[in-house]
Amino acid sequence: METTMRVLLLFAIACAVQPAAASISLSLNPVSGSISGVPGETVGWGFAINNTTSDFLFVNDSNFTGSGLVGTYTDFVSGQFIVVGPPPETSSVSEAFSLSSQTGLGSFTIDSASAAGDSEAGDLEVDYSLFSQDPNSPNFDPGSFVGSGTLKEAASVFVSSAVTATPEPSTLVLAFTGLVSAGLFARRRFPFLGPR
Numbered sequence: 001m002e003t004t005m006r007v008l009l010l011f012a013i014a015c016a017v018q019p020a021a022a023s024i025s026l027s028l029n030p031v032s033g034s035i036s037g038v039p040g041e042t043v044g045w046g047f048a049i050n051n052t053t054s055d056f057l058f059v060n061d062s063n064f065t066g067s068g069l070v071g072t073y074t075d076f077v078s079g080q081f082i083v084v085g086p087p088p089e090t091s092s093v094s095e096a097f098s099l100s101s102q103t104g105l106g107s108f109t110i111d112s113a114s115a116a117g118d119s120e121a122g123d124l125e126v127d128y129s130l131f132s133q134d135p136n137s138p139n140f141d142p143g144s145f146v147g148s149g150t151l152k153e154a155a156s157v158f159v160s161s162a163v164t165a166t167p168e169p170s171t172l173v174l175a176f177t178g179l180v181s182a183g184l185f186a187r188r189r190f191p192f193l194g195p196r
Contacts, residue, residue, distance in 0.1 A: 024149070026049055038162045059078075061126075062077050063075065080103075114159045
């Protein structure tokens with residue numbers, strides 16, 4: 001009985017001190033993966049990639065697997081040379097979406113012929129390669145290739161209705177007053193514009 005208790009205690013201690021399993025993961029910004037915009041607008045996703053393995057992850061490209069009926073996807077990450085991994089790199093890389101800076105995973109241009117209420121669902125996929133050597137190292141050997149894979153998260157695009165600006169009442173009053181004043185001024189200044 002005492003031996004059994006010792007074995008169970010040692011097993012419990014061994015389980016408690018086990019390091020977390022090495023993993024590679026992708027998360028989207030927004031976390032739900034759901035974005036929206038009006039017809040003709042370009043929207044997109046930010047991302048975070050985590051790599052706690054002993055290898056260096058190099059991001060190859062990204063793709064949206066939707067039907068393409070609502071708009072088109074443009075990859076941003078393929079031109080950024082993103083490496084995620086152990087030192088001297090960092091095990092987590094994240095970027096917010098910015099159309100002007102072309103950061104984030106990629107952009108989605110909603111077709112101008114789309115109607116409010118249209119939507120498209122699919123997966124955002126990130127293809128990567130793993131290397132045992134840091135691709136940023138001056139002595140990098142492409143022969144250190146370990147393998148490749150694809151990270152995948154569900155994503156969707158919703159077409160919302162265009163919002164038109166409605167003038168505030170005070171703006172309408174000012175505009176009306178200005179028009180009436182201009183009319184009165186013109187009538188006094190140019191009497192031939194009056195009724196005949």
